[in-house]
Amino acid sequence: MTTGSADEGDSVATDNVRVTRAERQAQTRESLIEVAREMFLADGYAATSLDKVAVRAGFSKGAVYSNFAGKEQLCMAVLDSIHEEQIHGVVTAFTQDTDLDGRIEAFAAWAREGLGQPRWTSLEVEFGAIARQSPYVATELVKRHREIRAAIAQLVRQVTAEAGIEDAIDPDQAATTLLSLGIGLGTLRSLDHSIDVGVFADTMRALLRGSPR
Amino acid sequence: MTTGSADEGDSVATDNVRVTRAERQAQTRESLIEVAREMFLADGYAATSLDKVAVRAGFSKGAVYSNFAGKEQLCMAVLDSIHEEQIHGVVTAFTQDTDLDGRIEAFAAWAREGLGQPRWTSLEVEFGAIARQSPYVATELVKRHREIRAAIAQLVRQVTAEAGIEDAIDPDQAATTLLSLGIGLGTLRSLDHSIDVGVFADTMRALLRGSPR
DNA sequence: ACATTTCAGATACTAACGGTATCTGAGTAT
């Protein structure tokens, strides 16, 4: 705004300790996301207040509203940061080994870890319930879920192709099944620690190879 | 109700408009559950205020707290009323027909209906997120989930036995898989109506018979 | 160099919520 005259010049070459305003704000934003992530995962969405997040990050609530449109947008940023790690985990699990069994085993190990402490699923799903009230959450969440499903389907396609089992199952259906199963297992597991997560890898095996067990 | 002395006698035979206090309260309680059920399903747990529930049922908030210990207990009563119908639906789906394929088809139809408008799953799962903060919700929900899993496992056992496929799969694992899949599919479906619910019945078929499709 | 503008973050406030304390009056028992 107000870019009236030719001021682009230079004059900004001082890259010492004095960080620019944008950099400071980016730092603040990251701090807030980091703290919010911890608190959302620990206590859930509803039970985490913006005020406490801000104070624990060393700011006031004003900082939150100056960096995010509201609680929903903050949580969406948190979920994005989580998804990034999650996707990285799955991809490395499936690229570490070239053998199908090895890949499934690596995936099973990842699932055991990811679903074993499933605060993440719980948050994801509690937040998802807000979509009924918030068009923003609805559209953004749908967008992300479709991306994730597409990624899983692609992974299934690739794995089955490399393993030579072309006609195993429709990759899109497999993706829906796996994602649903992951969400459901994580949800159950967050309530009842005695739930057996092994069925996840078993189902994946069944889908990829044709027969459960 | 304070059955201290020998009043059982008769004296209460006037079954006219004059209802006892306990009956009126029971009516109030049912009204509240009914209205709360509609509103919880329509808007979700967090977005439904006790005040609005009470007013829409023709009472004030005091009526709620005089019939339930709090919002959590009201929602638990709502969930129980939903579970009752849900279980009835599954059982009839599986007892209507004696043929395995017919049973699975009936179940698939039920699932299509139940998960097609999955506000229920969404509520279930949003409410489940509260368990982290509330020991009451945690224990009560775990209790119910275990009952449901046991019922599903029993159903699987029965169906596989009658169909003569004894060694298909561990019924308990199948129950966990099916319940998880149902929860996950319902959750996804509540956000994204384009999700294909058919994979639910497909997976059930696969689990019961051994091969997906 | 100094004056002016900008805006990240702090502060002060509001409305709505779940929950508690208290009150009231019709129903019950004596």
Place this chain on the structure above:
DNA sequence: ATACTCAGATACCGTTAGTATCTGAAATGT
């Protein structure tokens, strides 16, 4: 008839997300 009980109403409290306003240091113009 009188006293008691208790389902439900009313009034209140603490906390929350969100809004409006303010402030002071960084950015900019001359």
